[in-house]
Amino acid sequence: xxxxxxxxxxxxxxxxxxxxxxxxxxxxxxxxxxxxxxxxxxxxxxxxxxxxxxxxxxxxxxxxxxxxxxxxxxxxxxxxxxxxxxxxxxxxxxxxxxxxxxxxxxxxxxxxxxx
Amino acid sequence: xxxxxxxxxxxxxxxxxxxxxxxxxxxxxxxxxxxxxxxxxxxxxxxxxxxxxxxxxxxxxxxxxxxxxxxxxxxxxxxxxxxxxxxxxxxxxxxxxxxxxxxxxxxxxxxxx
Numbered sequence: 236x237x238x239x240x241x242x243x244x245x246x247x248x249x250x251x252x253x254x255x256x257x258x259x260x261x262x263x264x265x266x267x268x269x270x271x272x273x274x275x276x277x278x279x280x281x282x283x284x285x286x287x288x289x290x291x292x293x294x295x296x297x298x299x300x301x302x303x304x305x306x307x308x309x310x311x312x313x314x315x316x317x318x319x320x321x322x323x324x325x326x327x328x329x330x331x332x333x334x335x336x337x338x339x340x341x342x343x344x345x346x347x348x349x350x
Numbered sequence: 351x352x353x354x355x356x357x358x359x360x361x362x363x364x365x366x367x368x369x370x371x372x373x374x375x376x377x378x379x380x381x382x383x384x385x386x387x388x389x390x391x392x393x394x395x396x397x398x399x400x401x402x403x404x405x406x407x408x409x410x411x412x413x414x415x416x417x418x419x420x421x422x423x424x425x426x427x428x429x430x431x432x433x434x435x436x437x438x439x440x441x442x443x444x445x446x447x448x449x450x451x452x453x454x455x456x457x458x459x460x461x462x463x
Contacts, residue, residue, distance in 0.1 A: 239393070241393075275455070275456075276455055276456070277354075277440050277442075277452075277453030277454050277455050277456050278394070278440075278453050279453075280450065280451065291450065326393060326394065328394075334401075336382065336401045337382075337444070338384075338396065338399060339384075339396075339451065340396065341386070341393040341394035341395070342393050343391075343392055343393040344392075344393050346391075
């Protein structure tokens, strides 16, 4: 089975520019997550989708970050305008449920450097 | 809200030696616990998970973890480390009724020849 796909793998931008990341989850996975992983830290949840609806976006900086999952499959995460502190790896994950229990599977991530 | 502490930022072991990575969690109910491994430039790969039942969980790549409720711990072990095990290891906890997964800060494993 194909894993979670993300693109681009790397992105370098200047502060105040905008950037978008794309994620294609594992086929059939209804739940999709975006995480931010700053160097030296564990991943932090930004937003969770169930199909095309938002379940949790409490930690998403909504003044500059936005995300959508229009058809309940692929998702995009956008930052506009970017700040230096947005430099991080952005991980996408999708999950399956077995026996009532959920397991998340992660993509390779997009490494963002804001100069 | 649940939280995870990984007390060791960096551990170095010799190839062939045994390994134990520590993980302590904080959560008021029965936690769902996970160990992930992240190689440089790669995403997170699930090693093993604990939901219920047998407290000793077997995972991939020869790893195992033991859930100890009395100590709020979920330590990861491997009897003999290989050079390819060098990576960052993350412990994570999720709650029962929501999928709010919280990660520890990670433990970086270095393997000496």
